[in-house]
Amino acid sequence: MRVTETELAGVVVFTPRPHHDYRGLFTRTFDAAIAAEHGVELGALAQDSQSRSHRGVVRGMHGRAGRGEAKLVRCAHGAVLDTIVDIRPDSPTFGRRLEFRLDDVEFAHLYIPPGMLHGFQALTETADVCYRIDRPHDPGEDIAVHHADPDLAIEWPLPVSLVSARDAAAPSWRELLVSLGRA
Template sequence: MHVREESLAGVLTFRPTPHRDDRGVFTRTFDAAIAAEHGLAPDAFVQDSQSRSRKGTVRGLHGRRGRGEAKLVRCARGAVLDVLVDARPSSPTFGRSLAIRLDDEEFTTLYVPPGLLHGFQALTESADVCYRIDRPHAPGEDIAVRYDDPDLAIEWPLPVTAMSERDRAAGSWRELLAELSTELSTEAGR
């Protein structure tokens, strides 16, 4: 398995070597020892989730306030364009985004550290995305930014065909920056 550091601080991709023959394909999608070699605590992940989306669907951009949430994300069926935005004010890559294609051919797993916004667009007729998350879901900590925020200028490859009402009503990047600034000021005053 090849591990690569991506352009956003702390983001890793785990790229396995699929074994293909006349029966099909076999690949390892997770290896705790390799994850640990790269600073992850594999036993820290407490929840696995899966979504299925139709072509053109956008999910995100989602994150969590407070200490955030780490994720391992992979596409088990089809293909997606996975997008991350660094929302960590103290990060050297704060405000930058990264887009990576995840699919069921390469089996790449993306490590998303706490403090990043995450979203994706389904590129195939149907796409299944699997998430391994390090914290139970706490709806009160959810944050979201609109997928089409002009300050982020994310280039989605397809017309958007579907999204949740929550994502449609998400705030702007500037509004999130103001919230983060207020939260940091409050924490500094404690």
């Protein structure tokens, strides 16, 4: 498994090495021992979820208040552009954004530590994204920033075909900064 640490502290990409043969392929999609060698301790993951999106759909930019949540994200079918933004108040990379292509060819897993906004756009006709999070979801801790916020300036590769009503009504980056005491 190839492990790539990123410029945002704690954000790690795990890319397995699938074995291809006449039957198809086999791959170990995640290995907790390898993750632990790189500082990723997921403990008992509380929830495992999956979304299915159609080409052009954007989900995000979502985060969690309080102590946040750690996520392990992968695209099981299709491809997405996955985007994260550091919102950890004391982080030297606060406000920085990284983007990753996750797909069903490379099988990369993106580990997102607590304190990040997260979102993605489906690049293929159908994209299934699997999420493992470290604690149960509490809707009262949800935070979000509008996917088309000009201060974030995320360049989605496709025209945005659909977002949820919640995402369409999400506040701006500046409003989040005020709520975090950073404005």
